[in-house]
Amino acid sequence: MMSYLDNATTSWPKPDVVRETLAGFLATASGAPVRTGHRLARATWEAVEQARQRLAAFLGVADPRRVVFTASGTDALNLALKGLLGPGDHVVTTALEHDAVRRPLRALEVFGVTTTRVPVGADGTVDPDDVRRALRPNTRLVVVCHASNVTGAIQPVSEIVELAHARGAFVLIDAAQTAGVIPLAIDALGADLVALSGHKWLLGPPGTGALVVGPRIDPSELVPLRDGATGTESPDDAGPRSLPERYETGTLDTIGLAALGAAVDWLARTGLASTGERARVLTERLVAGLSALPGVRLFTPAQAASRVALVSFQVEGWRPLDLARALERDFAILVGAGLHGASEACRSIGAYPCGTVRLSPGWSTSEEEIDRAIAAVATLARAPQCKD
Known part of the structure; x- marks a missing residue:
């Protein structure tokens, strides 16, 4: 065995309902997710929006529009980092971070972004005082994992959010190892950006993820990684400026998102x-x-x-x-x-x-x-x- x-x-394994949704979706709703299109398109759009609403409710996000679907947790982190940071910005991060944080930050150094990495203590956690001491006048963002994917140690994210906000910095939390296995009330936490992986503890299929964009982030400050068709505001060359359409260019993984919605519903009911x-x-x-x-x-x-x-x-x-x-x-x-x-x-x-x-x-x-x-x-x- x-x-x-x-x-x-x-x-x-995934719960039965996830496998059943993946198997049945193509037969019932395989159109492009457009609200005003034909019945297959509308059914697909409804499945995606239902997944968005389920995930928002499960994670304690009052406004589902702030849940932006991505191709993975890594994709969500790249959107947060590369969309928010620019020349002259400083980032505080930690020695615990995954390559999905470390490598985009290294790539951003070419464009004038600087990084300070704070150490991890003997107990496996980051000391908020180390984060506070690393903050500078030009610190735009603090990045920290909610829990280490190596040790499993849960980090003091609430304290880090509080001290970063007091100094005018945004906070990005990598919740890949916590969303779906411990309670995560994102609005109450107050983080500005939270990256999620759909295929880990949320029990969804590969190819799914999300970035929760907090109310302190103006969409005009977070630049999309891609430009193209969104199915809305088509006459505008600049594309939509609203959430979540600004960041969901092209055809989403509608099958995967429908299955993610089913997984989250199963978690909520269980x-x-x-x-x-x-x-x-x-x-x-x-x-x-x-x-x-x-x-x-x-x-x-x-x-x-x-x-x-x-x-x-x-x-x-x-x-x-x-x-x-x-x-x-x-x-x-x-x-x-x-x-x-x-x-x-x-x-x-x-x-x-x-x-x-x-x-x-x-x-x-x-x-x-x-x-x-x-x-x-x-x-x-x-x-x-x-x-x-």
Whole structure:
């Protein structure tokens, strides 16, 4: 029996309703999403807007128009960074960020954007005081992940939002590892931009994501990455200036968005409190079991309230990628391994250059699968494969 423990990369399996929506959408609503078009076009538009409304309600966003659909969480981050920043702007970010933040910021250096990266503490979190000290008069944006995709440590985003706003800076939060697994009330949080990935904890298909644009951001300040047809305001060469049309140029992934809407509806009906609590219990079981094994070093916070549903570790005598291959080959357990697209985070916690093994249970993971994974790691820990 195969066990899938790589949900922090992408969730699997998807709920039945997601698969059913993907299979049935082409047969019922495969037109371009235009409100005033023929019946297939209207049905497609209604499916996209329903997904937008469901996601807004699920995430505590009062105005669904501020939910802009993107091709992925990476696409959302690129829109936020490249659309907002320009020559002379300064950005404060952290050593925990994913390459989806680090690389666009590096690309923006060519255009005169400067970056200060604050360190991560021994507990796996960023100190808001370090962020405050890094702020400058020309700081336009503070970028921070809600939770690290390497350690699972939840970051003090509320404090960071408050201090950044006090100095006149915007805040962008990467919520790829939190949206769908812990409560996320975006309007109450007050962040100006929140990037989301549809295919992780929101249980949607690949190719879906969103950027929530807060009320402090004027659409005129956030430049679209693409220009072209939107189905509205066609006579205007400049294109629409309103949300969300300004950023949804071309034909959206309507099939994927319909399925994302179905996934969010399933999460809302199932209850995030229920699914989140289950993830917490399973993660706690993993942490307890792995921490008791000789030769295993955990990089995940010990306190349940300080982490999301992933556990990162190394095993003495094993390279993480080799251990992951052995878990699949010998025990049919699929996990994540390596630098997880966040090399600076791995460097900060002392897990560079090999990275870590990462286990992340999902909505359908059983306690028996967790116990089997712990036993498999215990077996492999007794048979190291390398000396360095």
